[in-house]
Amino acid sequence: MTSDALEKVGFLGFDVFGTVVDWRSSVARQAEPFLKRHGIDVDPHRFADEWRALYQPAMEAVRAGKRPWVKLNILNRENLEAVLARHGADVRQLPETDLADLNRAWQRLDPWPDSVAGLTRLKRRFPIGPISNGSIAGMMNLARFGGLPWDVILGAEIARSYKPQPQTYLRSAEAVGLPPERVAMVAAHNADLVAARALGLRTIFVRRPREHGPGQTTDLEPASDWDVVAQSLTEVADALGCP
Known part of the structure; x- marks a missing residue:
């Protein structure tokens, strides 16, 4: 109506x-080979959910003036590293090319x-x-x-x-x-x-x-x-x- x-x-x-776009299934699909390759034991859909769960809190810090304006891809990358660390990954030991590519998952979401x-x-x-x-x-x-x-x-x-x-x-x-x-x-x-x-x-x-x-x-x-x-x-x- x-x-x-x-x-x-x-x-x-x-x-x-x-x-x-369907972010959850798309992020999970792209995260799965990354998680397997680096021995990170977490279900890909749970990983997608945890990553997404940090989205609003990260933006709220900008909205509240607690940090200067930054683009979403920067917030996504920070959140990605936080979730990986939560599951025992040493982000400093992970290849930058792999991290950057996974962060670009948000630019490869299926409609x-x-x-x-x-x-x-x-x-x-x-x-x-x-x-x-x-x-x-x-x-x-x-x-x-x-x-x-x-x-x-x-x-x-x-x-x-x-x-x-x-x-x-x-x-x-x-x-x-x-x-x-x-x-x-x-x-x-x-x-x-x-x-x-x-x-x-x-x-x-x-x-x-x-x-x-x-x-x-x-x-x-x-x-x-x-x-x-x-x-x-x-x-x-x-x-x-x-x-």
Whole structure:
């Protein structure tokens, strides 16, 4: 179901990690040979979960002003080393080429099965792009890896802030020349949409009930009356009348 308010939307901004791409399975797949090669005894999916669990705390240090702005790939690398050390690895003894390559796993994430088709249809009617916490280079490489047809890359790096800080959304809207009410945020995470709506953006919730694996307990249902609620990006395209 859709809202008349979306008729004036001129840009669709997307959360990427979890909404457009399946980070958990993708990171686990790429971590598995690394862990085996270096004798690190941890299940690859657990490893992916632990790495991801440090994502928000690392960004919060930047949001709270406890450290200067740094790009997400730097935070990911620090978090990677922390998780490896937790499982007994001496990071100083691991080859830098292996560590750097594993850190780039976040640029090689598989799209959900509906993502490319849904984005392609949505792009026929709307300009589209990420409003993501990822860096511009990371989003560019991820788009090339997964065939994501973005028109532009927005989000954290252009704002030098991480969601849900207001400037991440507002400076993204400003960059495409639109007021917030003419931008719709598309996300699988209710908190992302709460922050976007508070600033006047329109909201589209996409269910991703397996983002965190079969035991997921968060974001299974919409937490509010978002403008669109859908099961997939192709369903979003249906709701917005995209051929």
